[in-house]
Amino acid sequence: MPHTGQCLCGQVRLTVDGEPLGARSCWCRDCQRIASGSATVNVLFPEEAVHYEGEISTIRMTADSGNTVERGFCPQCGAQLYSKTIEPAGMPMRVRAGTLDDPELMAPSATIFVDSAPAWAVMDTTLPRYSRGLDSPLLEESA
Amino acid sequence: MTAPYSGSCNCGAVTVTISAEPVWVRQCWCGQCQKAAAGSATNNALFATDAMTVNGDVAWKGYTAASGNTVEQGFCPSCGTPIFGRNSSRPSSWVVRLGFLDGDHDLKPTTAIWLEEAPEWAMIDPALEQFTRQPPPPPQAP
Ligand SMILES: [Zn+2]
Ligand SMILES: [Zn+2]
Ligand SMILES: [Zn+2]
């Protein structure tokens, strides 16, 4: 059965005919702006499995990773929909967990860009925490 | 750091300066906030509107909340960054999304609300004052 979702106002609808490849939380500075001060929580899907209906605004930016990403949001309500990497190609699409009808479809299994998280952020220390992207050094358990 | 605070969206089209301290800073796990905030809680600092200077266009979208109040989201129409939230029950103050504020401000949530809608995997600081739903209104001034 496909996974479904929508934006806050319902103008944009989402169908995914594939299973998630993973999920992670991102504390990069751009994501904190996108997520109202939290980390974004992103469920990864193969790009070809994700289908949107409705009007979507997009913006292309250079992410903290150095990659060129396209971020999609609803022009009516501002809800953040997805991020996808334009350059390099072939990376999974990151669907914002809050837009899925089941936001708990997949729990995050890693935390990235921990270096830029605010001092008050609480993180699951049982999950791998990366100082920046997935190719950056892992943080040691502090306890 | 104390006031003034400044903030900017991801594309830089909207900037805000604020010349006062917030009334409170809260984290909200309600379902609407999770939809607006990419799956996490919104983190919100309530400021008096007369202390804010807003540069650039802000788009607004309203809906009727469970309380019957009209709640509106203010965001950058160019990049979608969430900026403000306003509620018809408190017309003279708006919340500013914490991620929108620049740099090394010391603002942090002291209260977490709507925990009954938080996902199973949500990480909530046990030191925060916690409410299953909406906190009770503040005591009325005599
Ligand atoms: Zn919408
Ligand atoms: Zn990020
Ligand atoms: Zn913007």
Ligand SMILES: [Zn+2]
């Ligand atoms: Zn909320």
